[in-house]
Amino acid sequence: MRHLGLFFLLITIISLFVTNGLLYFQMRKYLRKKWLRWTFWSIPIISTFGLIVYQLVVRTVEGPALYYWICVGTSAFVIIFTPLLLLLISNALTWPVYHFLKRDKAKRLKGTLTLSALCFLYLWYAMTLGTSAYKVQQTDIAFQNLPRAFDDFKIVQISDLHLGSLSPQSGNIAKLVGEINALQPDAILFTGDMINSFAAELLPWIAELRKLYAPYGKFAVRGNHDYGDYHRWKTPEDRNRNLANFKQNMQDAGFTLLDNANVPLVKGNDTIYIAGEENWGKPPFQQYGNLEETIAGTENHFLVLMSHDPSHWRAEILAHNIPLTLSGHTHAMQVGIIIGSYKWSPARYLYPEYEGLYERDGKYIFVSSGAGFLGIGGRIGFRPHIEDIHLKSSLR
Numbered sequence: 498m499r500h501l502g503l504f505f506l507l508i509t510i511i512s513l514f515v516t517n518g519l520l521y522f523q524m525r526k527y528l529r530k531k532w533l534r535w536t537f538w539s540i541p542i543i544s545t546f547g548l549i550v551y552q553l554v555v556r557t558v559e560g561p562a563l564y565y566w567i568c569v570g571t572s573a574f575v576i577i578f579t580p581l582l583l584l585l586i587s588n589a590l591t592w593p594v595y596h597f598l599k600r601d602k603a604k605r606l607k608g609t610l611t612l613s614a615l616c617f618l619y620l621w622y623a624m625t626l627g628t629s630a631y632k633v634q635q636t637d638i639a640f641q642n643l644p645r646a647f648d649d650f651k652i653v654q655i656s657d658l659h660l661g662s663l664s665p666q667s668g669n670i671a672k673l674v675g676e677i678n679a680l681q682p683d684a685i686l687f688t689g690d691m692i693n694s695f696a697a698e699l700l701p702w703i704a705e706l707r708k709l710y711a712p713y714g715k716f717a718v719r720g721n722h723d724y725g726d727y728h729r730w731k732t733p734e735d736r737n738r739n740l741a742n743f744k745q746n747m748q749d750a751g752f753t754l755l756d757n758a759n760v761p762l763v764k765g766n767d768t769i770y771i772a773g774e775e776n777w778g779k780p781p782f783q784q785y786g787n788l789e790e791t792i793a794g795t796e797n798h799f800l801v802l803m804s805h806d807p808s809h810w811r812a813e814i815l816a817h818n819i820p821l822t823l824s825g826h827t828h829a830m831q832v833g834i835i836i837g838s839y840k841w842s843p844a845r846y847l848y849p850e851y852e853g854l855y856e857r858d859g860k861y862i863f864v865s866s867g868a869g870f871l872g873i874g875g876r877i878g879f880r881p882h883i884e885d886i887h888l889k890s891s892l893r
Contacts, residue, residue: 509548510541513544514541516581521537521538540578544578561694561695565664567662568872568873571873572874575624580613580620623876624875627876628875631880633882633885634882635886635887636853637887638863640799640821640888642820643799643890644768644769647764647769648889649888649889651681652685652886652887652888653677653685653883653886654823654865654884655685656720656824656826657689657826657828657866657867657871658687658867659690660699660702660869662693662869677883680885683711684711687752687803689717690805690826692722694722694728695725696725696742696743706750706751713762713764714771715753717752717753717803719775719776720805720826721778721783721805724776755803757773757790759772759800761798770801772801773802774788774791776805777805778808779806782808788813792819801823802819802822803823807826807850815857815858822860822861823886827864828844828870829867831877832876833852833879852879863886
């Protein structure tokens with residue numbers, strides 16, 4: 498994994514300087530003043546320094562604040578570099594038209610600069626105000642075997658908050674809590690990645706998360722980040738202490754953490770089960786989950802399973818009689834396009850089920866693209882999501 502990281506670091510640095518060099522060649526006559534040239538070349542130099550520092554220290558620096566500053570740095574990089582790349586491409590694509598048709602080159606530059614400026618403004622919004630522009634997505638799912646008492650039972654699913662990516666002064670979580678409570682859910686299910694690595698990331702938000710209310714309870718599972726495996730701990734005891742603190746912090750926030758376990762929900766004379774499996778993903782992601790242990794005792798009952806990584810659905814879950822699985826993990830890669838009913842994200846090439854509802858043989862999985870962010874400090878195209886899932890009886 499370390500060699501792979503170094504390879505991508507090298508490719509990124511080369512791409513930075515090649516892009517900047519080509520753009521400089523296109524715009525050199527507008528950069529005659531020395532301070533403009535210094536400013537222009539400072540972008541790849543500062544970015545390279547930041548990338549090298551990140552590669553060297555990210556797994557060894559203690560403390561949750563690290564991830565916030567990573568998001569700040571990557572956001573600045575994306576906000577600045579992407580419009581420059583767009584400017585390079587649009588200049589290259591429009592050059593033949595303006596050259597052979599003898600059109601005004603100044604107008605061409607004005608047009609490409611306007612396009613890049615609009616890109617800059619959108620990215621700035623996505624990395625700032627857009628991080629709390631939550632989209633409530635209601636999904637009705639009908640089941641033949643849903644007990645009648647649970648007809649129209651409302652589950653709010655949230656996922657992938659990555660709290661360490663937020664500034665301590667952020668108002669995102671307070672807004673999230675308000676919007677969820679306004680939906681009046683029967684149960685709240687969190688499908689993993691509450692933190693990035695450190696249990697302490699939860700501490701500033703415990704009081705707000707405790708305000709989340711659902712009469713049938715708040716339940717959660719761990720995602721791959723909730724184990725702290727992306728940090729190089731000095732001793733196994735330090736890692737175990739972080740795990741124990743995470744569990745305690747989740748309890749303090751009002752969540753029942755289901756580690757390969759299940760709980761019954763009783764309504765009238767009917768019962769359904771909520772089960773939560775520890776993280777199970779394809780390598781290099783961890784496989785702490787034990788599905789047989791997780792669903793033990795739920796036979797002949799309607800079951801909702803939380804499993805963070807949707808890869809698990811095809812690999813193991815579909816072979817069992819589990820009507821509904823809730824997952825997260827993909828973030829829809831925080832990049833995508835949604836136009837009407839059409840949606841696209843590069844996540845589709847890694848995860849066949851990457852966002853929304855999928856069905857096979859009468860069994861469903863709902864994959865939330867999440868309400869938080871990691872790495873890049875926002876979402877481009879895909880807004881942060883709150884999933885409002887209504888269970889329906891097909892016999893109603």
